[in-house]
Amino acid sequence: MLFEIRGFRFCSPARMLAALVFILLCIRPGHGQTCTEGFAYDRRARQCIDVDECRTVPDACRGDMRCVNQNGGYLCMPRTFYNQPYRQDTPVLPDAAYPDPSTGFTDTFLPAVPGRGGVEPSYPRVRSTAQCILGYTPAEDGTCNDIDECETNSHHCNPTQVCINTSGGYTCSCTEGYWLIGAQCQDIDECRYGYCQQLCANIPGSYSCSCNPGFILNPDSRTCQDVDECEDEPCSHGCFNTYGSFMCNCDEGFELASDGTTCIDLDECSFSEFLCQHRCVNTPGSFSCICPPGYYVFEDGRSCEDFNECDTGNNTCTTAQVCFNFQGGYTCLDPLQCRPPYIEVSDNQCMCSAENPACRDKPFTILYRHMDLSSGRSVPADIFQMQATTRYPGAFYIFQIKSGNDGREFYMRQTSNVSATLVLSRPIKGPKEVVLDLEMVTVNNVINFRGSSIIRLTIFVSEHPF
Template identity: 40%
Template sequence: MLGICVFLCAVFTHVLSQEAEEPVSYTCTEGYEYDRVREQCRDIDECTLLDDACKGGMQCINHFGGYLCLPKSAVIYISKEGEQVAQPDPGHAPLPVPPSQPQLPRVSSGTQRVPQPGRTVRCTPGFTADDQNLCRDIDECATGRHTCGPEQMCYNTRGSYTCQCPPGYQKNGEHCVDVNECEGQSPCQHHCYNLIGSFLCQCDQGYELAQDMVSCQDIDECSFSNYMCQYQCINSPGSYSCECPEGYQLQGNRLCQDINECETGTHTCRDDEMCWNYYGGFRCYPRDPCEAPYTKTSENRCICRSQAECQGLPSSIVYKYMSIQSDRTVPADIFQIQATNIYANTHNTFRIKAGNEAGEFFLRRFSNVSAMLVLTKPLSGPREHVVDLEMITHHLTMNYRSSSLLRLTIIAGPYAF
C-alpha cells in the first residue's frame, strides 16, 4: 500500500560553547537541509533534484523529508483538516501530509525548543499502521482473524479476506458440500463417476484416457504385438480386425486358413486336368501324365509295356503331389517312399535321382522297402519343386536289377501358414 509518510524535522545536536563568541551549529534529519537565511531545516525536493526518482511511468510526489512514487492515476486533494492527501486507488488508505514545513528551532543561551510530535495515520478497516506510519494490509488468514469454517479455505485480499471451499466442493450456507461433477454436462467424454471432492473418467472398450484425463483416445491394438493377427492387423476406432491374403480365409479372430479351391469349385482347371490345392492357391495338372513309352494303368501310375523300348528306363513311374508351408522349420520328414510289391530274394536301395541340385533334400533309408525324404533347407514360396525318387531292386537269385521312379511335385506356399 502506497502512502505519504510524515517526517518531522527535529533538532538533535546543540553545541553550546562556554564562551559567548563561539558559533552555534545545526544538524537536520535525512531529507532536509539547513537554510542559514531562515535559520531552519528546509525540505529537499527530490522530484526536482533527481531526474529518475521514479521509474516505470510512475509520478513523483514530493513530501517533507522524502518523496513518493505513485501511479499516474493518483489524485492529490486537500482534506477537511487542511491536510494534503494522496489517494492512489480506492483500495489504499489515505495518508496525511503536513501542511507546512517543520521549523528547526534555534538554540541559544543554553535553551532548546522541542518540536511537536508528528501526526498518527488513521488506516481504513483491514489495514494497520506499521512502525514507519504506513498503512499495511492485515492478513486475516495468517493471523487467524477470520470466520471461515473448518472445511473452508481462507484467502487473503487487500483490506479483507474471502472464504472458499476446496476444489470439488461448493458452499451450502456455512458448510462445504461435494459437487457432483457428473450431473448435467459431464466433463468426461465417455463415462463419469463422481467421487467425494472429485470425479473419475473412464472410456469405452478399445479406448484409453488421454493426458487431460477426461478425453478418450483410440487404442491401437495392432501396435501391441505382431501376434495380434496371423497375417495383417487393421486398426479401427475402438477396435481392430484381422485380414488374410488372397487364397486364405479368416478362421476365428486372428488365424488364416487356406481356401481349397479344388473343393469349392472356384478353380479354373479344364476337364482333362486335375486340380491340386496347395497353401494359398491351386495348380492344374494333366489327368494322364504318362508319356510314351509309358501307359497309364491307374490314376497316377504309368508302366512301360515294351521291354525293348524301356531298356535303361524305370519300369514304372508314379506321380505324387504335396504342398508345404513356406519357410518350414528344418530338418523335417516330409514324404515316405514305400515299395508296393515285395519279392523274395531282393534287395532295394533308394536315391534322389533328380531335382536336388541345391541340396534341399536328403533321402534316409528306413528298411529294405521304405525310405524317408527329409527337408534340409527351408523352401520359400510360392515355388514348385519336382524331385525324382528312385528305388533300385536287385534280384539276387536271377542276378539282375530293375528300377521304379516316384516323381514327387512339392509346392511351397507363399506364407508360413
Template identity: 65%
Template sequence: MKPVEGWFCLGRLGASGVHFDLWSTIYKHPVESPLQMHGQHETHVYPQTLILEVSWALTYRLFALQATHRYHSGSLSSESRECTDIDECRTIPEACRGDMMCVNQNGGYLCIPRTNPVYRGPYSNPYSNPYSGPYPAAAPPLSAPNYPTISRPLICRFGYQMDESNQCVDVDECATDSHQCNPTQICINTEGGYTCSCTDGYWLLEGQCLDIDECRYGYCQQLCANVPGSYSCTCNPGFTLNEDGRSCQDVNECATENPCVQTCVNTYGSFICRCDPGYELEDDGVHCSDMDECSFSEFLCQHECVNQPGTYFCSCPPGYILLDDNRSCQDINECEHRNHTCNLQQTCYNLQGGFKCIDPIRCEEPYLRISDNRCMCPAENPGCRDQPFTILYRDMDVVSGRSVPADIFQMQATTRYPGAYYIFQIKSGNEGREFYMRQTGPISATLVMTRPIKGPRDIQLDLEMITVNTVINFRGSSVIRLRIYVSQYPF
C-alpha cells in the same frame, strides 16, 4: 461544612421546610468515572447528582447528603450484576449523633431531628410533578426571611443535561466527542453514558483493539486468509464455497460442464476422463484417440489386422474363411464345394488358399500309361533296360515358411525279395538343397525338408528307389515324381 465524596447541598432551615436561596451553594466533588470491562466493551457510568424533592412540612437542618450513581454507598450483586443500596443507618455506627435521627436514602442517608415528623411515602420520580398530597402541620415560623422554594431536580445526573423545558435528557458523548475511547475503538452512546467497543474482528486487549486472526482457530474448512478485522475463506480447485462462507463442497464437473470428450467420472475435488474400449486417453487427460490394436502384436490376427476407430477386425485372404474366434483363417476346399474352374479332363487338387487344375499325365516313350498316375516301361522293350521300371505321380501342398526340419513324405517298397536291399535318393529337383532322404528302415525312407520355403512356388522332385538283388544279380529302380505346391500364406 466539609464536603464528602460525591455531592452535598447546604441550605437554611425555613419556617415551612428546607429552603435554598440564590446564595445557597451546591458543591460537587468530582469522582473518577468507574470503568467496567465486558469482553470487547468498556462501559463508562457517570456519578449522578441527588434528585431531591423537598417535603414542605419538614423542619430540619440538612447537614450532608452523599449520593453518587457510582454507588459508593452501594454494593454489586454477583447474581444480578446490579448495584444495590447500602443502608448506612444500619452499617455505620452512630451515623447521626445527638438528637439527630438517621434516615436511609438511595445511595446515602439523612440526619434529621428526632422530634420532627417525617413523611415516608413511596419513591417518586424526580422528573414527575411535585408532591401535591397533604402535609404535616408546619412548625411555627421562625424569624427568618421567606425564600422561594423549589420542587424540581436541582441538577441533572452526569450523562444528562437539562433542556429548555427543564427536563434532563441524555448527552450523546459520542456525538459531542466527550468520550474517552481511544482511536482504535468506536464509541456507542448509551442512556446516561457510553460504551467503548471494538468492531467485529477485533478484541480489546490493554485498552487497544487488536485484530483477531480467525485463521488460527479453524474458521475455514480449507483455505483461510486473514485481513484486518475480518477473514475470508476460499476453497481448493474442484470445490465451491457454501453459503455459510466457511465450508466447501465438491464441484461435480461432470454435471456442470463435462470437460471430457467421452466419459467423465467425478471424484472428490476433481474428475477423471475415461475412454471407451478401443480408445486411449491423450496426454491432456481430456481427449481420446483411437487405439491401434493392430500395432500391439503381429499375432493378433492370423492373416491381416484391420484397425478401425475404437476397434479392429481380422481378415483372411481369398480362399480362406474367418473362424468363430474372429482371428483364425481356414482354407476353403474349392474342389469339394465345386467352386473351381477345372475342366472335365482336369483333376481339381485343393491347396491351402486355392486349388490346382492338374492335367492328365503324359507318359513319354518308351513308357506306357497304365493308370491315371502311373507310367511303366515294359521289360521286353530294350529301351527300358537303363530306365526306371515305373514312374508314379504324387501331389502334395506345403504352407509357406513351414518350420524345419519337417518330415513331409514317405517312400516304401511294396515287395521284399530274398537277398534284396533298397537304396533311396533324390534323383532330380533338389537344386536348392531344401530336401534330403533319410532311410528309416530296410524298405522305407522319409523325405525331409531342411529349409523353409516361401510361396507361392511349385517344386517337382524325382524320388528314386533302387533295388539290388545279389542272389540273381539284379539291379533296377522305380521313381516317384512328387509335385510340391507351396502356398502363398503360412496357414
C-alpha cells in the same frame, strides 16, 4: 438504595435529594432550628450547614470507591476517575444551591414581610433552578435531559472506536470484526478460528471463505459442497465423480489422453506382431485380422485357414482337369499323358514294358504324386514316405533322389530294408513348385536282376508360412 451512572455510585438518596431540591427548614419558635438530612444547624451562624459525611460516616464508600462530599450528601466515585484528565467540555456535577455561610443570605432568603419591621426570616430559601447529575443537562421545564456525548463529540473514544450513547454517559466499542486491545480496535483474524471449512481469506473487519477446486460454497458462505463434474459431461467416454474431482475412463480399445478427459484409439497392432497370423488392421476401439487371398479368418479371429477352392467349386478347372488344392491356392492338373515308350496303366502311373527294347535302361514305372508344403517350414521335417509294394526273395532295395534336388533341400533316410522317408533339411521360401524324382532300385543277386521305379513328386510350396 444505590444508583450507578458511568461508574459513579450515588449513596443516600435522601441526602442527594436534599442537594437537588428545596431546603426546608422547620422553625420552632423558642425551641431552636431543625435542618434537613445532610445539614446541621449552626447556632452561632444561625443557619444550616453541610455535613461532611466522608469524615463523619464510617466506611461511607467501599471497595475501590472514593468518597466525594457534596452539599447535602456525598458521591462514591472510582479512584481511577481521578487519574484521567478531564476535558474542558466534560460536564461536571453542579454545586447544590445552598447558602454560602461566608457570604450571608442576601439573595437566598425571602424578602422582608411588611408589618414585621423589616426583620429577615430565620430560614433559607433555595433557588428554583434544577440541579442535574453528571451526564444530564437542565431542561427549560426544570427536568434533566441526557447528554448525547456521541453527538456532541464530548466523548473520549479514540478514532478507531465507535461511541455508543447511554443514559447519563456513553460506551466506547468496536465495530463487528474488531475487538478492543489496549484501547485500540484491532481486526479479528477470523481465519485463525476455523470459520471456513476449506479456504479462508482475512479482510479488515471480516473474512471471506472459498473452496478448493471441485467444490462450491454453500449458502452459509462457510462450508463447501462437492461438485458433480460428471453432470457437465467432461469426459469423451465414461465419467466417475470423486470427492472434489472426477475421473474419466475409456471404452475397451481406447486409452486416456494426456488431458485426462479425451479418449484416443488404442493401436493394438503396434503391441505385438503376433496378434494376427497374417496382418493386423487397427480399427476404432479394436482391431481386425485379415488373411491373404486363398485364406479366410478362422473362428479365433486371428488365424488364417486355407480356403479349399476344389471342395467349394470356386475354381477354374475344366471337367477334364483335376483340381488340386494347396495352402493358399489351387492348381488344375491336366490329364496324364505318358511319353513313349511309356504307356498309361492308371490315372497317375506310366509303365515301360520289359519286352520293349527301348525300356531296357529306363525305370520300369513312373508314379505321379503331388503334395503341398508351407513356406519356411521348420526343419528337419519328414514330408514323404515310399516303400516297395512287391518283394522278391533275396532282393534288397536302394532309395535315392534321382533329380530335382538342385538346392540340396532334401535327402532320403532309409527307415527299413523296404522303405525310406523324404526329409526336408533346409527351409524353402514360396511360392515355388519343386519336382523330385524319387528312385527305388531293386537288386537281386540270385537271379542277377537290377531294376528301378520312379515316384515323380511335385511339391507346391505356398507363399505364406501357414
